[in-house]
Amino acid sequence: MPLPFRKSGSRAPNQVFAMQIKPSYMANYQFPLNPQRKLHSCSQVYSSFNKQETAPNSSRLQFIRKKKLLSDLSTWGIGGPANYFVQVFNQTQLVSAVRYCDEQSMRYIILGKGSNCLFDDMGFDGCVILNRIEFLEKIEHGVYRVGSGYPFNRLGVVCANEGFSGLEFAGGVPGTVGGAAYMNAGANGQETADTIDSMEIITNEGESRMLKRRELNFGYRSSPFQEMKELASITAVTFRLKFSKTAREMQQEYLARRWRTQPLAQRSAGSVFRNPFSMGFSAAELIEQAGLKGLKVGGAMVSNKHANFFINCGSATSQDMLELIGIVKDAVNQKFGVELKEEVLYIHPS
Ligand SMILES: NC(=O)C1=CN([C@@H]2O[C@H](COP(=O)(O)OP(=O)(O)OC[C@H]3O[C@@H](n4cnc5c(N)ncnc54)[C@H](OP(=O)(O)O)[C@@H]3O)[C@@H](O)[C@H]2O)C=CC1
Ligand SMILES: C=C(O[C@H]1[C@H](O)[C@@H](CO)O[C@H](OP(=O)(O)OP(=O)(O)OC[C@H]2O[C@@H](n3ccc(=O)[nH]c3=O)[C@H](O)[C@@H]2O)[C@@H]1NC(C)=O)C(=O)O
Numbered sequence: 001m002p003l004p005f006r007k008s009g010s011r012a013p014n015q016v017f018a019m020q021i022k023p024s025y026m027a028n029y030q031f032p033l034n035p036q037r038k039l040h041s042c043s044q045v046y047s048s049f050n051k052q053e054t055a056p057n058s059s060r061l062q063f064i065r066k067k068k069l070l071s072d073l074s075t076w077g078i079g080g081p082a083n084y085f086v087q088v089f090n091q092t093q094l095v096s097a098v099r100y101c102d103e104q105s106m107r108y109i110i111l112g113k114g115s116n117c118l119f120d121d122m123g124f125d126g127c128v129i130l131n132r133i134e135f136l137e138k139i140e141h142g143v144y145r146v147g148s149g150y151p152f153n154r155l156g157v158v159c160a161n162e163g164f165s166g167l168e169f170a171g172g173v174p175g176t177v178g179g180a181a182y183m184n185a186g187a188n189g190q191e192t193a194d195t196i197d198s199m200e201i202i203t204n205e206g207e208s209r210m211l212k213r214r215e216l217n218f219g220y221r222s223s224p225f226q227e228m229k230e231l232a233s234i235t236a237v238t239f240r241l242k243f244s245k246t247a248r249e250m251q252q253e254y255l256a257r258r259w260r261t262q263p264l265a266q267r268s269a270g271s272v273f274r275n276p277f278s279m280g281f282s283a284a285e286l287i288e289q290a291g292l293k294g295l296k297v298g299g300a301m302v303s304n305k306h307a308n309f310f311i312n313c314g315s316a317t318s319q320d321m322l323e324l325i326g327i328v329k330d331a332v333n334q335k336f337g338v339e340l341k342e343e344v345l346y347i348h349p350s
Contacts, residue, residue: 070119076312077267079119084127091235095206097129098232110233112176120318122349142241148178148234160251165244166195168251172258178234182225184218188254193218197240203230263305267312273340284308290335297324
């Protein structure tokens with residue numbers, strides 16, 4: 001049975017492979033074909049395989065080889081080593097990192113807080129580019145231009161404290177601004193796209209582009225970036241918010257509700273499945289009605305607090321989590337005839 005969710009970023013080259021998981025979930029995957037990236041020659045990339053950190057604002061990039069564990073970079077706490085790992089603190093460094101990957105014909109992914117992805121225990125055979133572009137500029141009242149690596153939850157709190165409404169829900173979302181725009185994150189009836197004024201991206205060609213909101217077609221947990229072949233990375237987002245006397249109160253209320261209903265003290269990746277709204281259901285309801293709360297595979301478990309959150313109880317492997325996802329999908333399909341679709345992204349190791 002093929003697992004329908006993505007195995008890596010759209011920036012990965014076309015490949016077909018088989019996964020080493022239990023036979024019932026053995027599958028072949030096809031990466032989308034990417035255009036060949038044509039970037040300029042690389043002059044700013046340096047390798048340093050022993051150092052684990054790179055200084056903020058340095059124009060030099062330090063690539064760490066085979067040492068950085070992806071379990072340290074994902075909220076699920078699962079994942080083996082990245083073949084290459086680099087942090088970028090500004091757009092110039094990001095372009096250099098992408099260029100380097102291109103020159104080496106190496107797959108790469110842009111990683112934010114790792115709150116929506118499942119890495120494999122075998123790691124990732126390409127380069128993980130950790131986005132640390134974290135500036136916040138106030139352009140005018142209620143208009144914020146924000147680096148794509150800025151924590152989305154911090155942005156939600158800052159805006160609400162300053163009396164602006166639209167991003168109150170973000171106060172509890174553990175991703176980055178770039179990840180939130182890429183996924184069109186939402187909660188409590190609000191969505192990231194509702195407040196976007198414009199976005200800045202860099203392409204595979206190394207060009208910067210500014211896109212106005214009206215050019216971008218967002219949907220429930222979907223954005224044009226998920227299909228955009230020429231995208232290298234979102235670099236900044238400008239949000240336009242409205243003044244509201246109750247913004248702070250709303251933000252705090254949403255956060256309190258989240259703590260009441262979601263297992264925030266445990267390791268998860270938020271909602272595993274999208275809600276099948278078109279069929280009038282929520283994924284959590286269906287999973288609970290199928291009697292799957294508390295179901296365990298190895299160290300992976302369906303949360304007893306919220307059925308659409310799957311927990312790493314401490315020792316979960318990627319295989320455990322993939323198998324649990326497959327079992328839950330099958331069970332819900334058999335009982336209700338509803339095919340759940342994953343919200344989390346599986347990053348295939350090779
Ligand atoms: N509502 C909620 O309660 C929760 C919501 N979430 C949401 O999940 C998302 C996860 O954010 P985050 O943890 O930062 O993302 P991740 O680090 O989990 O990255 C997931 C994928 O998003 C893409 N991505 C991330 N940043 C960028 C960028 N700057 N430019 C282009 N693509 C990017 C990458 O896709 P690719 O593989 O193609 O490179 C990446 O693999 C957010 O939308 C977050 O709000 C997560 C948990 C709970
Ligand atoms: C956590 C995420 O986003 C969350 C977001 O935080 C919350 C809050 O607004 O609303 C969505 O969850 P959700 O649809 O499960 O919201 P909830 O309000 O918790 O539950 C919906 C319905 O399911 C029921 N429910 C919930 C949990 C459960 O174990 N069992 C159950 O039956 C609830 O009673 C409610 O009737 C988002 N998830 C999706 C896939 O749309 C995420 O994207 O990662």
